[in-house]
Amino acid sequence: MEPPAPWQRDPSWHRGPPWHRGPIGHRGPFWLRRRDGHGGPLRRDPDDRLGGGVAAGVAAWKGFSVTTVRIVFVLVTLVSAGWGVPLYVLAWLFIPAAGAEANIFSKARSDSGGVRLAVGLASLLIFVLLVAGALNGGWFISWAWPQVFSIAGLALIWRNAPPQEQATLRHLLEPLGAATGDVAPNRRSAWRLVIAAVLMAGGLGWLFSAHASLALLRPLGGVLLVIAAIVLALGPWWLRIARDLALERQAKARAEERVDIASRVHDSVLQTLALIQRRADDPQKVVQLARLQERELRSWLFEGRDPNEADEELTFAGGVRQIQQDVEATYGVPVEAVTVGDCELDENLGALIAAAREATVNAAKWSGASVISLFAEVEAGEASIVVRDRGKGFDPEAVPADRKGLAESVHGRMARRGGTAIVTTAPGEGTKVTLKMPRTMTASRT
């Protein structure tokens, strides 16, 4: 019996092939990727390409870092005297892009014009190489031979690749076009090419003359001139390619961010607006919804917190914020919270927060005030919370003994941990609950 295909045994397969895994940058650092090659069919990855995305495809396939694959490819090319390049072009032709069914070659087969162009270019290059080889068969010629296949393959790709990949190829061919006047060169690039040509001629002349004279240092100067010529001619173009690739990636990142924001705005703001429209006849509810939404949006925009993420490590100020949100959501009374300083929660401060929550809920339920103010301050020695409303107040003596809210939840809770609770109130005067709790010395985060 046949063993299952390797990708069926691969536990990481459930994560899906790379073209289902979302855009680049979301796949984690490369040392993780090394272990989770998807093992599925090999696909080029046009999202992360310098040329055709072959290296990125191989990297995703076998789980290497794409940089590693690229370095290996360059090494192979150096060792094999240039055969790596046609190999790459063939891979580009025969490996389908991620998400696409067919490879470029299957399309190119039926493109007779493209085949003619490819053969024509290849033969032209062969001719040039033959002539050059007859004149001086240096190492350069042996390196150039494999490129006959490269140029034919590139021609086919250029004719048949999807528009995005064609753009890459156009970049590759641009300087040739500029040199032959295909792309109208501006004056500066014309000067650049003239100077490059002069340097090139000078350098080559120097090199050839070096055969005659045996001065050891002179060919070096020639080489330098040739390199300078190449850099001068191609440098700006290389720079532009690099810049365009960077821009392309930036644009993609921006697009992703926009999608992110759109979904955020939809999830929160638009949903709330829809709710508000439905509740238009209930002003209290509308105000409550608007406030909740405002708070959420504000915390997301200005504090960078995702309101849907639970606070993993709740701090004192976070606890106060939580009271504010919960009371507003449950009772529809706006709570104006001001916190000064912050620190980690311990048991004492947790009790303080719980007592403050009870006091705030009481104010929301009974006071009838239109707004409750919540003031929390962390000082070196103690933490305090003041809950205040301008509501109707009450007579503390008149509260029945069986009403546990203030007595147990506030006074008792504070007293058990060494804190104090002072309730200042009178009918018609509003209520102020001042809670103070000594701090065990932990590092404060003011």
Added chain:
Amino acid sequence: MSAPRVVLVDDHGLFRSGVRAELGRQVEVVGEADDVQPAIDLIASVLPDVVLLDVHLPGGGGQAVVQAIKADHPEVRFLALSASDAPEDVIAVIRAGARGYVTKTISTAELADAVRRVAAGDAVFSHRLAGFVLDAFAGGQASDAKPSFDPELDQLTGREREVLRLIAQGYTYKEIARELYISVKTVESHVSSVLRKLQLSTRHQLTRWAAERRLT
């Protein structure tokens, strides 16, 4: 005292007309502007008592307006408004020279009161601004503070602290006066002195925010 002459500077026309409609009877609105340069020109020509200034303007922060006007017309007073409570917004306009800061959620009566108070030369702190100032001046000697050239400026007195705490709890000046057994005038002078410290202090937190906004 007659109704203060007010200029509104805000890039949202809707907000300007709303404020104008609501404040109409209590102040005299003598002009509106929607950006930094028009605002500077307008204020210099009509010389109002108070400028209601949005912190966020398309052509630069509101502090640019304050700085441009303060040089030639120190008598014009600014009350900053903003939709956000980000501390750096607060610090930016206050240090530029605004006499107060309120958020746009303030009620009309409170806004009118704030305008009158600023026109009279007092400072206006919203409860959030009070909380922020307490935060910035917290701990007496903050360990990260650089050696202070003027310790007087870098610390709040106990009384100022108490006043700020009560403002942060939503007390009005009158209620604060009653609570602390002092006169409203004294409350006002405490707040003004806090404002002065806020504008002149070189405390680390303040200068850091200022430096991030390139305001120093």
